[in-house]
Amino acid sequence: xxxxxxxxxxxxxxxxxxxxxxxxxxxxxxxxxxxxxxxxxxxxxxxxxxxxxxxxxxxxxxxxxxxxxxxxxxxxxxxxxxxxxxxxxxxxxxxxxxxxxxxxxxxxxxxxxxxxxxxxxxxxxxxxxxxxxxxxxxxx
Amino acid sequence: xxxxxxxxxxxxxxxxxxxxxxxxxxxxxxxxxxxxxxxxxxxxxxxxxxxxxxxxxxxxxxxxxxxxxxxxxxxxxxxxxxxxxxxxxxxxxxxxxxxxxxxxxxxxxxxxxxxxxxxxxxxxxxxxxxxxxxxxxxxx
Numbered sequence: 001x002x003x004x005x006x007x008x009x010x011x012x013x014x015x016x017x018x019x020x021x022x023x024x025x026x027x028x029x030x031x032x033x034x035x036x037x038x039x040x041x042x043x044x045x046x047x048x049x050x051x052x053x054x055x056x057x058x059x060x061x062x063x064x065x066x067x068x069x070x071x072x073x074x075x076x077x078x079x080x081x082x083x084x085x086x087x088x089x090x091x092x093x094x095x096x097x098x099x100x101x102x103x104x105x106x107x108x109x110x111x112x113x114x115x116x117x118x119x120x121x122x123x124x125x126x127x128x129x130x131x132x133x134x135x136x137x138x139x140x
Numbered sequence: 141x142x143x144x145x146x147x148x149x150x151x152x153x154x155x156x157x158x159x160x161x162x163x164x165x166x167x168x169x170x171x172x173x174x175x176x177x178x179x180x181x182x183x184x185x186x187x188x189x190x191x192x193x194x195x196x197x198x199x200x201x202x203x204x205x206x207x208x209x210x211x212x213x214x215x216x217x218x219x220x221x222x223x224x225x226x227x228x229x230x231x232x233x234x235x236x237x238x239x240x241x242x243x244x245x246x247x248x249x250x251x252x253x254x255x256x257x258x259x260x261x262x263x264x265x266x267x268x269x270x271x272x273x274x275x276x277x278x279x280x
Contacts, residue, residue: 009187010250012242013170013235023161030153047149066245087245094241095153097234102152105206105227110150 005065019065020091024050025058026098029084029091032068038081067091089134092127145205159205160231164190165198166238169224169231172208178221207231229274232267 006018020026027048031037035046043055050058059082062068067088071081084091096119103109103116118126146158160166167188171177175186183195190198199222202208207228211221224231236259243249243256258266 006246008189010246010248011167011170011187012239012246012249012251013166014188015242015246015249016238017163017166021161021163021166023157026153026157026161027151030151047151048154049148090241090244094234094237097237098156099152101230101234102155104230106146106150106152106155108150109152109155111152 016094019067020062022058024048024054025062026095028055028058028062029067029088030095032082032084032088033092033095038083039079040082043082062088089131092130093123096123096126159207160202162198164188164194165202166235168195168198168202169207169228170235172222172224172228173232173235178223179219180222183222202228229271232270233263236263236266 006015008014008018020029027046027050028043031043031046037043040055040059043059044050044052059068059070063070066085068082069085071083073079073081099109099111100116100119100123103111146155148154148158160169167186167190168183171183171186177183177186180195180199183199184190184192199208199210203210206225208222209225211223213219213221239249239251240256240259240263243251
């Protein structure tokens with residue numbers, strides 16, 4: 001995908017859709033971003049029940065578009081560790097806007113009410129806090 | 141879609157993906173939101189070259205999930221007029237976040253630099269201005 005990316009137009013909405021425009025990719029990003037998942041096996045165990053072949057395909061696309069990186073474990077490929085790149089982490093504001101939109105329009109959304117309240121009151125603060133946490137995790 | 145919506149989980153990201161998680165739907169929303177398109181024929185003429193069968197399918201889904209409404213023209217169905225509902229217009233902050241993310245990661249993005257600058261400096265102001273314009277359009 002990446003070598004002819006984007007293929008349809010230079011519209012920013014299109015660029016985003018060529019990066020994550022399908023029913024599964026944002027769920028993988030969600031799990032890497034908020035649910036501390038790292039391995040193929042962990043990414044398989046989400047309530048939406050992604051299949052192994054779709055997960056394999058979407059992880060390859062996400063690597064090709066620079067949204068995730070894969071740490072190769074020399075002797076056991078099944079234990080590879082996936083993580084968001086800076087470009088992937090930069091999707092945080094979009095993920096939070098999506099969370100708020102869904103919460104406004106679907107009353108049974110699973111997000112804790114306290115978190116939604118914080119987002120409504122101080123989204124910039126929530127973003128700062130999550131980014132600071134990521135920075136801490138990267139310290140040796 | 142709407143009667144068993146969402147079908148996979150109550151996660152807000154999943155709710156959004158079941159609403160617009162594919163390669164085309166957000167382009168239709170873009171054209172209704174920013175490009176003053178209203179008719180089936182107008183929606184067909186975008187650089188990404190959506191096909192008539194995909195456009196028909198996605199318009200039906202968008203109606204089913206309450207994101208667009210269709211004004212039925214009694215004697216000429218091909219002249220129906222589509223528009224975003226309040227729920228559809230409420231996607232504006234997501235669309236703007238996506239625009240900014242794409243602009244940060246793809247240098248050839250088609251969005252005018254002046255608009256990106258305004259978004260970076262005062263996104264809340266841009267949102268207020270667009271909403272005020274929509275309100276004006278609805279006045280008799």
